[in-house]
Amino acid sequence: xxxxTTRTLAAALSLTAALAISGCSSDSxxxxxxxxxDAPKLTVSxxxxxxxxxxxxxxxxxxxxxxxxxxxxxTGATSTLSDDLQIHETKDQKMxxxxxxxxxxxxxxxxxxxxxxxxxxxxxxxxxVGDKVTVELRFEKSGPVKVELxxxxxxxxxxxxxxxxxx
Numbered sequence: 001x002x003x004x005t006t007r008t009l010a011a012a013l014s015l016t017a018a019l020a021i022s023g024c025s026s027d028s029x030x031x032x033x034x035x036x037x038d039a040p041k042l043t044v045s046x047x048x049x050x051x052x053x054x055x056x057x058x059x060x061x062x063x064x065x066x067x068x069x070x071x072x073x074x075t076g077a078t079s080t081l082s083d084d085l086q087i088h089e090t091k092d093q094k095m096x097x098x099x100x101x102x103x104x105x106x107x108x109x110x111x112x113x114x115x116x117x118x119x120x121x122x123x124x125x126x127x128x129v130g131d132k133v134t135v136e137l138r139f140e141k142s143g144p145v146k147v148e149l150x151x152x153x154x155x156x157x158x159x160x161x162x163x164x165x166x167x
Contacts, residue, residue, distance in 0.1 A: 038068060039141065039142065040070045040105075040139070042064055042066055042103065042139065043064075043065050043067070044065075044147045045062065046062055048061055048151070048152045048156065048158065049061070049151050050151075050153070050154045051126075051153060051154050052127065055122070055123040057119060057121050058081075058082075059117045060118040061111050061118075061158065062147060062149070063108055064108060065108040066109075068105060068106070069105050069106065070141065071102060072102075072140055073100040073103060074100060074103060074109060074138070074139060075140050077135050078136045079120065079133060079134060080124070080134065081120055084122055085119065085120055086118070087101055087116075087119075089115070101116055112158065118137075127151045128151060129152060130151060132148045133151060134146060135148075135149060
């Protein structure tokens with residue numbers, strides 16, 4: 001191969017890689033979903049955090065409802081209370097960190113005690129009952145959603161409706 005062929009081949013590979021990477025970005029997915037009118041419509045209700053015992057960790061619970069025909073995924077969370085927020089699920093009575101959680105089309109993701117939740121690690125301060133903690137939830141397709149969590153007593157349990165779902 002001569003130098004000109006090598007340069008041409010390298011340029012073609014670079015262009016192909018750039019197009020592949022841009023095609024994988026989440027922005028292109030949400031743009032096409034938005035253009036077709038099928039973007040997920042997410043709402044969050046019942047958000048709370050039991051008062052943490054110390055500044056090591058705390059859990060956040062809520063219901064994320066999707067009123068659209070397009071499924072989405074909870075992919076992360078941020079807050080000024082901690083630099084390390086994790087998405088956890090509980091399976092076989094063991095808590096484990098996961099990269100994302102499904103928010104089904106025309107359904108909901110319940111983050112509740114004993115199950116899936118957002119975990120705050122290494123708190124910068126320890127919130128007290130009556131305080132509010134702001135969290136920004138991040139999704140694969142939807143834009144970020146800001147949620148205010150009410151800090152509740154450590155023993156607080158979210159009320160459930162007659163069909164057993166949390167409010």
